[in-house]
Amino acid sequence: MSKQILELKNVSKIYGSLKALADINLKVNAGDWLSIMGPSGSGKTTMINIIGCMDTPSTGSVILDGVDISRENASSLTRIRRDKIGLIFQQFHLISYLTAVENVMVAQYYHSMPDEAEAMEALEKVGLKDRARHLPAQLSGGEQQRVCIARALINSPEILLGDEPTGNLDEENEGIVVDIFRRLHDEGVTIIIVTHDPEVGDVAQRKIILEHGRVIQDIDQTSTFGQALKIHHE
Amino acid sequence: MANSRRKMYFRMVTSSLIRRASRLIIAVLAIAIGATILSGLVTIYYDIPEQLGREFRSYGANLIVLPKGDAKITREILAELENIIGREKIVGIAPYRYQTVKINEQPYIIAGTDLPEAEKNSPFWYIEGTWANSDEPDHVMIGHEIAETLNLKLGDSFVVQGVKYGERAEASRQDYSAKENLQRDKASQNFNKKLFVKGIITTGGAEEGFIFADSNMLDELVGDIFRADVVECSVIADAQELENLSRVIEAKLSNLLPRAVRRLTQSQDIVLGKLQALVLLVTLIVLIITMISVYTTMMAMVAERRREIALKKALGAENNLIMGELLGEGVLLGFLGGAAGVFLGFEFAQRVSLNVFGRAIHFQVALIPITIAVFILITVLASILPVRKVMDIHPAIVLKGE
Ligand SMILES: Nc1ncnc2c1ncn2[C@@H]1O[C@H](COP(=O)(O)OP(=O)(O)O)[C@@H](O)[C@H]1O
Ligand SMILES: [Mg+2]
Numbered sequence: 001m002s003k004q005i006l007e008l009k010n011v012s013k014i015y016g017s018l019k020a021l022a023d024i025n026l027k028v029n030a031g032d033w034l035s036i037m038g039p040s041g042s043g044k045t046t047m048i049n050i051i052g053c054m055d056t057p058s059t060g061s062v063i064l065d066g067v068d069i070s071r072e073n074a075s076s077l078t079r080i081r082r083d084k085i086g087l088i089f090q091q092f093h094l095i096s097y098l099t100a101v102e103n104v105m106v107a108q109y110y111h112s113m114p115d116e117a118e119a120m121e122a123l124e125k126v127g128l129k130d131r132a133r134h135l136p137a138q139l140s141g142g143e144q145q146r147v148c149i150a151r152a153l154i155n156s157p158e159i160l161l162g163d164e165p166t167g168n169l170d171e172e173n174e175g176i177v178v179d180i181f182r183r184l185h186d187e188g189v190t191i192i193i194v195t196h197d198p199e200v201g202d203v204a205q206r207k208i209i210l211e212h213g214r215v216i217q218d219i220d221q222t223s224t225f226g227q228a229l230k231i232h233h234e
Numbered sequence: 235m236a237n238s239r240r241k242m243y244f245r246m247v248t249s250s251l252i253r254r255a256s257r258l259i260i261a262v263l264a265i266a267i268g269a270t271i272l273s274g275l276v277t278i279y280y281d282i283p284e285q286l287g288r289e290f291r292s293y294g295a296n297l298i299v300l301p302k303g304d305a306k307i308t309r310e311i312l313a314e315l316e317n318i319i320g321r322e323k324i325v326g327i328a329p330y331r332y333q334t335v336k337i338n339e340q341p342y343i344i345a346g347t348d349l350p351e352a353e354k355n356s357p358f359w360y361i362e363g364t365w366a367n368s369d370e371p372d373h374v375m376i377g378h379e380i381a382e383t384l385n386l387k388l389g390d391s392f393v394v395q396g397v398k399y400g401e402r403a404e405a406s407r408q409d410y411s412a413k414e415n416l417q418r419d420k421a422s423q424n425f426n427k428k429l430f431v432k433g434i435i436t437t438g439g440a441e442e443g444f445i446f447a448d449s450n451m452l453d454e455l456v457g458d459i460f461r462a463d464v465v466e467c468s469v470i471a472d473a474q475e476l477e478n479l480s481r482v483i484e485a486k487l488s489n490l491l492p493r494a495v496r497r498l499t500q501s502q503d504i505v506l507g508k509l510q511a512l513v514l515l516v517t518l519i520v521l522i523i524t525m526i527s528v529y530t531t532m533m534a535m536v537a538e539r540r541r542e543i544a545l546k547k548a549l550g551a552e553n554n555l556i557m558g559e560l561l562g563e564g565v566l567l568g569f570l571g572g573a574a575g576v577f578l579g580f581e582f583a584q585r586v587s588l589n590v591f592g593r594a595i596h597f598q599v600a601l602i603p604i605t606i607a608v609f610i611l612i613t614v615l616a617s618i619l620p621v622r623k624v625m626d627i628h629p630a631i632v633l634k635g636e
Binding site for chain 1: 238242243245246252253254541542546547549550555628629633634
């Protein structure tokens with residue numbers, strides 16, 4: 001039984017009269033691979049931002065690696081995010097004037113020490129060793145997202161978080177990125193990915209579906225029941 | 235360890251500037267223009283006193299040195315005076331000996347002087363004909379007034395008569411015959427010389443009533459060694475410096491009485507003060523405009539790089555680290571703009587100086603570090619508010635998907 005890395009307890013996020021998240025309860029174990037799916041506006045981004053220490057819940061608590069982060073101030077959240085979270089985004093967000101390897105080194109720089117050799121190794125793992133000296137504009141979308149994955153993993157975070165990481169990729173590149181997730185999962189990395197693409201959502205070990213800020217389904221895709229449910233849904 | 239962080243810092247800061255060259259060029263240009271005008275004006279500011287000093291020297295001597303009592307100024311004293319003032323500060327130094335002579339039985343005064351020096355002291359004199367010189371000592375200059383009274387034209391001659399140095403003047407007596415008078419004139423105590431008009435002087439001042447001749451010729455005529463009644467100096471100095479100079483001269487040469495020509499030195503100081511105030515004012519305005527321009531540039535830069543800043547925050551960067559990077563870019567911009575500005579500014583000052591004063595300017599080496607430091611400082615100051623905007627950037631909002 002692996003340890004619990006994340007727990008959301010009665011988490012709500014309220015914008016005025018709108019409940020972006022309503023009373024969410026969720027436990028994630030180390031090494032889990034979780035997909036968050038659901039229609040637009042269902043609260044996926046809000047949830048991943050709260051998990052990623054980029055936002056705080058209105059009520060409820062979030063236990064990340066044994067620490068309640070729901071009441072931390074901005075500066076501690078920055079520190080926790082730096083140490084425990086690796087983020088990837090739909091629009092990649094690479095720094096345009098830095099090369100691929102420099103973009104990876106930026107994450108090292110803010111975390112601890114830049115180490116070019118280590119950054120190169122991370123790029124090699126995502127198959128980009130020969131593109132390390134290219135600027136983002138000289139890379140394809142798929143290559144850019146792979147740089148982002150290398151950057152997200154360079155400081156060995158507890159959790160890899162992605163908000164629609166394949167949303168801007170074609171099918172081929174989506175496949176490459178999913179393969180990388182699969183390999184990372186095999187290596188024991190905890191992965192939480194928001195997606196509206198079933199092909200991406202279904203490869204995860206577990207999938208939750210949000211609607212109007214609530215978890216309406218929580219599917220264990222490794223169990224026969226989960227598989228059966230999946231087949232039933234199709 | 236810390237070294238690799240510092241290296242990464244410079245790598246980020248310089249890459250941002252180098253790989254965003256078009257931005258860099260515009261920002262540096264804005265600063266460089268400011269630095270150009272600033273360093274140019276400061277150069278001019280420091281050069282104005284000297285330039286203006288030279289300019290004012292065209293209004294004539296500004297230091298008159300008289301002997302005390304009945305004494306005269308000898309060559310030795312004159313040489314010492316020159317040493318005290320310093321040759322490099324002297325535009326002209328002309329000793330004058332005044333000798334009363336008679337032309338057609340009317341008294342006139344010949345001023346014997348060092349003609350080339352007198353010319354340097356008097357650029358504003360209007361000369362019909364040419365300046366007299368020591369090559370043709372009989373050819374002298376006469377004041378416009380004398381030319382009128384005696385009806386003399388260029389090239390005309392006239393005879394001067396007088397009593398030699400140390401002899402008593404004796405008017406020709408009515409009761410002597412013409413022959414006797416002539417004999418008396420020929421006697422050793424009198425002199426009698428034919429001179430030619432080489433130039434006619436118009437100044438609007440007392441000079442118009444004098445005859446100007448080479449001092450050696452005059453000394454010889456009166457049979458005496460060099461003895462000056464007054465020395466007129468044109469010195470590059472402002473009122474204060476002239477005051478000090480006068481004190482030094484009096485202390486070292488106690489039998490001399492130096493007098494600064496107040497009217498000239500004071501108006502020089504007033505013009506100088508006004509010019510320098512104007513330059514300072516323009517400099518201040520340029521600094522403010524540069525700051526405003528840096529401020530807006532940095533504002534635009536922070537706005538333009540919201541995503542990058544948000545991303546750095548998402549990666550765990552503290553506000554002050556990101557602000558430090560942006561300020562680092564500001565420092566680099568200030569440095570590049572300031573450095574470019576110093577050299578362009580000297581060029582600018584040089585042109586202004588050549589056009590306005592007709593003289594080259596001195597390059598102040600100290601201006602290089604000072605200008606660069608000033609522009610680094612003002613870019614940093616102007617960047618503080620824009621850079622503080624970093625704190626308002628929320629990564630979750632800026633980096634949101636879709
Ligand atoms: N900063 C905000 N202010 C107000 N409403 C917000 C804000 N962020 C998100 N919302 C609202 O919360 C709901 C959930 O948003 P989001 O989590 O982005 O949905 P998803 O990512 O599933 O599309 C939406 O209705 C959205 O309009
Ligand atoms: Mg979303």
